[in-house]
Amino acid sequence: xxxxxxxxxxxxxxxxxxxxxxxxxxxxxxxxxxxxxxxxxxxxxxxxxxxxxxxxxxxxxxxxxxxxxxxxxxxxxxxxxxxxxxxxxxxxxxxxxxxxxxxxxxxxxxxxxxxxxxxxxxxxxxxxxxxxxxxxxxxxxxxxxxxxxxxxxxxxxxxxxxxxxxxxxxxxxxxxxxxxxxxxxxxxxxxxxxxxxxxxxxxxxxxxxxxxxxxxxxxxxxxxxxxxxxxxxxxxxxxxxxxxxxxxxxxxxxxxxxxxxxxxxxxxxxxxxxxxxxxxxxxxxxxxxxxxxxxxxxxxxxxxxxxxxxxxxxxxxxxxxxxxxxxxxxxxxxxxxxxxxxxxxxxxxxxxxxxxxxxxxxxxxxxxxxxxxxxxxxxxxxxxxxxxxxxxxxxxxxxxxxxxxxxxxxxxxxxxxxxxxxxxxxxxxxxxxxxxxxxxxxxxxxxxxxxxxxxxxxxxxxxxxxxxxxxxxxxxxxxxxxxxxxxxxxxxxxxxxxxxxxxxxxxxxxxxxxxxxxxxxxxxxxxxxxxxxxxxxxxxxxxxxxxxxxxxxxxxxxxxxxxxxxxxxxxxxxxxxxxxxxxxxxxxxxxxxxxxxxxxxxxxxxxxxxxxxxxxxxxxxxxxxxxxxxxxxxxxxxxxxxxxxxxxxxxxxxxxxxxxxxxxxxxxxxxxxxxxxxxxxxxxxxxxxxxxx
Amino acid sequence: xxxxxxxxxxxxxxxxxxxxxxxxxxxxxxxxxxxxxxxxxxxxxxxxxxxxxxxxxxxxxxxxxxxxxxxxxxxxxxxxxxxxxxxxxxxxxxxxxxxxxxxxxxxxxxxxxxxxxxxxxxxxxxxxxxxxxxxxxxxxxxxxxxxxxxxxxx
Numbered sequence: 001x002x003x004x005x006x007x008x009x010x011x012x013x014x015x016x017x018x019x020x021x022x023x024x025x026x027x028x029x030x031x032x033x034x035x036x037x038x039x040x041x042x043x044x045x046x047x048x049x050x051x052x053x054x055x056x057x058x059x060x061x062x063x064x065x066x067x068x069x070x071x072x073x074x075x076x077x078x079x080x081x082x083x084x085x086x087x088x089x090x091x092x093x094x095x096x097x098x099x100x101x102x103x104x105x106x107x108x109x110x111x112x113x114x115x116x117x118x119x120x121x122x123x124x125x126x127x128x129x130x131x132x133x134x135x136x137x138x139x140x141x142x143x144x145x146x147x148x149x150x151x152x153x154x155x156x157x158x159x160x161x162x163x164x165x166x167x168x169x170x171x172x173x174x175x176x177x178x179x180x181x182x183x184x185x186x187x188x189x190x191x192x193x194x195x196x197x198x199x200x201x202x203x204x205x206x207x208x209x210x211x212x213x214x215x216x217x218x219x220x221x222x223x224x225x226x227x228x229x230x231x232x233x234x235x236x237x238x239x240x241x242x243x244x245x246x247x248x249x250x251x252x253x254x255x256x257x258x259x260x261x262x263x264x265x266x267x268x269x270x271x272x273x274x275x276x277x278x279x280x281x282x283x284x285x286x287x288x289x290x291x292x293x294x295x296x297x298x299x300x301x302x303x304x305x306x307x308x309x310x311x312x313x314x315x316x317x318x319x320x321x322x323x324x325x326x327x328x329x330x331x332x333x334x335x336x337x338x339x340x341x342x343x344x345x346x347x348x349x350x351x352x353x354x355x356x357x358x359x360x361x362x363x364x365x366x367x368x369x370x371x372x373x374x375x376x377x378x379x380x381x382x383x384x385x386x387x388x389x390x391x392x393x394x395x396x397x398x399x400x401x402x403x404x405x406x407x408x409x410x411x412x413x414x415x416x417x418x419x420x421x422x423x424x425x426x427x428x429x430x431x432x433x434x435x436x437x438x439x440x441x442x443x444x445x446x447x448x449x450x451x452x453x454x455x456x457x458x459x460x461x462x463x464x465x466x467x468x469x470x471x472x473x474x475x476x477x478x479x480x481x482x483x484x485x486x487x488x489x490x491x492x493x494x495x496x497x498x499x500x501x502x503x504x505x506x507x508x509x510x511x512x513x514x515x516x517x518x519x520x521x522x523x524x525x526x527x528x529x530x531x532x533x534x535x536x537x538x539x540x541x542x543x544x545x546x547x548x549x550x551x552x553x554x555x556x557x558x559x560x561x562x563x564x565x566x567x568x569x570x571x572x573x574x575x576x577x578x579x580x581x582x583x584x585x586x587x588x589x590x591x592x593x594x595x596x597x598x599x600x601x602x603x604x605x606x607x608x609x610x611x612x613x614x615x616x617x618x619x620x621x622x623x624x625x626x627x628x629x630x631x632x633x634x635x636x637x638x639x640x641x642x643x644x645x646x647x648x649x650x651x652x653x654x655x656x657x658x659x660x661x662x663x664x665x666x667x668x669x670x671x672x673x674x675x676x677x678x679x680x681x682x683x684x685x686x687x688x689x690x691x692x693x
Numbered sequence: 694x695x696x697x698x699x700x701x702x703x704x705x706x707x708x709x710x711x712x713x714x715x716x717x718x719x720x721x722x723x724x725x726x727x728x729x730x731x732x733x734x735x736x737x738x739x740x741x742x743x744x745x746x747x748x749x750x751x752x753x754x755x756x757x758x759x760x761x762x763x764x765x766x767x768x769x770x771x772x773x774x775x776x777x778x779x780x781x782x783x784x785x786x787x788x789x790x791x792x793x794x795x796x797x798x799x800x801x802x803x804x805x806x807x808x809x810x811x812x813x814x815x816x817x818x819x820x821x822x823x824x825x826x827x828x829x830x831x832x833x834x835x836x837x838x839x840x841x842x843x844x845x846x847x
Binding site: 014016017019020021022023024025026027028029030032033035096097171172173174175220221222223225252254255444445446447582583585586589590591592593594617618619623624625626627629632 | 710717720721724725726727728729730731732733734736737739766767768770771776780783784785787789790791792793794795796799817818819821822824825826827828829830831832833834835
């Protein structure tokens with residue numbers, strides 16, 4: 001079984017990002033920056049109706065607009081539209097203005113249909129069905145274990161609560177989109193994607209072209225968070241426009257489009273009942289949940305894992321349970337995988353009700369977790385984190401914080417699978433000593449290029465910047481999509497294998513006993529004129545899956561304004577063997593701050609009357625900014641013996657729950673609805689005062 | 694109309710729609726694609742450029758409004774191979790993730806440090822309030838701004 005070196009120079013240490021220079025000078029070329037000779041603008045006409053029967057779409061007038069080179073329909077014939085923003089037609093032209101003019105001249109004959117956009121309305125039997133043949137509310141998916149009624153009867157304490165989480169929009173800073181050139185030789189697509197091979201296969205399947213004739217390139221990409229796996233309708237449209245116009249077409253979505261049609265995190269509405277013995281051992285759990293994944297509710301959606309279901313009971317083993325999940329379909333864009341699908345809402349509901357139980361039993365929240373958490377890793381993390389955070393000094397009875405600005409603390413735990421496999425990579429050693437590592441993976445910004453350079457540099461005793469890392473091209477050896485925190489664990493072993501095998505081949509061919517480090521150049525020179533190319537593939541034993549993490553939050557809540565400020569987050573996270581420490585820390589920071597957005601700011605707001613998204617921009621959809629960032633203390637549990645494990649997802653899971661618990665600790669009342677906005681805080685405080693009056 | 698701009702030290706003239714956003718002119722006419730489209734409404738800062746040394750959101754600025762002005766984009770910040778101290782600081786601190794917000798973030802920092810060479814955390818928070826980073830690399834960005842300020846004061 002292969003093993004990672006014990007002594008390392010770069011692995012596990014802070015190494016400057018190899019793609020940093022290109023990114024700080026503006027030379028990094030993203031999909032939206034690609035401008036092939038003769039490229040045209042592509043643009044999509046979207047439905048203005050949340051639901052409608054479309055009987056005809058006429059492109060004639062649009063085609064007459066000067067500069068317009070192609071106009072196509074998404075689908076021929078009559079069709080039903082099911083959400084505001086659904087794609088109807090597309091045009092390609094020589095200028096943005098020409099395209100805008102053309103879109104206005106497309107004539108759509110439509111009969112509007114009744115619609116429903118809110119979960120609470122879609123639940124009702126009387127709500128207009130989004131899909132003709134199935135009700136909006138799906139049949140419950142039920143899991144039962146033990147004897148629930150009996151168990152609740154034996155509990156010393158039982159608490160009940162209702163928790164809700166909103167629909168979130170991914171909003172990567174680079175919008176979805178592609179630049180596609182379709183000629184007689186085939187299709188070349190520059191895609192902003194998390195999976196170049198899934199885009200290739202999607203385009204090939206969609207457009208009936210052999211996979212060997214589709215090339216997908218993603219040199220740099222500006223974030224995805226789960227929403228960018230397939231080519232999407234916009235990718236297929238760009239390709240078809242290119243074929244029709246006989247020119248490359250760039251079709252990037254607008255920020256407005258981004259809010260409507262390319263994925264979101266499903267909402268959740270969770271009625272939870274939890275019971276325990278007097279010493280805090282969890283005995284009984286009941287969940288009745290529903291949520292919406294838009295028109296895709298109830299099932300898996302593009303990218304996988306986009307349904308409204310979530311794991312329950314989250315992370316704790318409880319002997320008696322009843323879990324019921326229902327999907328609610330509404331007239332809104334379909335969900336897609338969103339950073340740790342299912343886990344953040346699961347964590348929020350479970351960790352919230354657990355704190356309520358702790359309060360009722362007069363137990364410390366950390367204590368009740370230590371009593372019930374089956375993970376030895378998290379047990380260790382809670383103890384380590386509590387010490388470092390100063391939990392014992394900071395925790396107080398809920399609502400006992402004096403003065404108008406209340407302080408509070410909370411904690412929560414998370415689990416994530418990750419893992420990976422299947423990746424191949426190749427190393428090309430050139431006679432001048434330069435080295436290229438090629439792999440058909442992609443770097444979403446997470447640091448994949450740096451990770452590859454760090455591994456190759458350590459194994460061959462070179463410097464990371466001596467290694468040319470080439471990724472993001474389907475002409476390179478295959479790798480899977482970057483989702484589920486699987487990239488590091490898939491790619492690292494393949495790079496390890498390519499490098500160790502290439503080194504062996506180099507040594508065999510040149511007779512140099514140890515070609516690493518100082519001997520490298522001389523050995524390479526002995527290759528003669530031909531470079532040495534050696535392929536490697538994922539090997540077991542170098543990576544693993546399954547991580548545990550815990551977070552502690554400290555907040556201040558202004559009881560006069562309702563404003564919540566997160567002062568500090570302490571994160572203790574297991575991630576096996578750290579490869580690139582700098583990018584690993586950045587992933588942790590990013591996950592936590594995204595979790596903070598989930599806790600306090602972000603939500604998609606739908607309008608019942610018109611069926612539109614009311615906040616399709618950054619003015620009204622609030623993303624966390626620099627001023628919102630708390631002090632973040634990161635403790636990575638280094639466990640090199642476990643091999644490489646991805647970290648992108650686990651770190652975003654428990655943040656919102658920890659913050660919500662801290663707010664409840666500060667106020668003495670719980671806000672069970674995310675995001676915890678000032679109006680909800682003030683309403684909750686008003687209720688408290690009224691109750692005491 | 695004819696518009697005349699000094700971009701990164703180079704005099705440029707073009708004939709275009711006066712209402713066309715500066716962002717499009719930079720990217721499509723001059724191939725200066727380091728300046729990014731993030732929202733098109735001046736809400737995210739990805740399109741930030743410097744006009745006469747002050748930050749400006751190029752996605753909501755009609756090109757006619759900067760006629761005759763001096764513009765610096767991310768491509769024009771380094772002097773030959775020598776990176777600007779702010780670029781160096783972002784590299785050193787690893788204040789980069791996907792990198793899509795980085796050009797705007799770097800240029801806004803340049804403008805901020807010109808006004809406040811010795812900024813507090815609060816100065817940086819308000820100075821970079823309009824710059825969004827969805828990878829949420831803010832902690833390292835904050836460090837990089839302090840790091841750059843220190844270098845620039847030397």
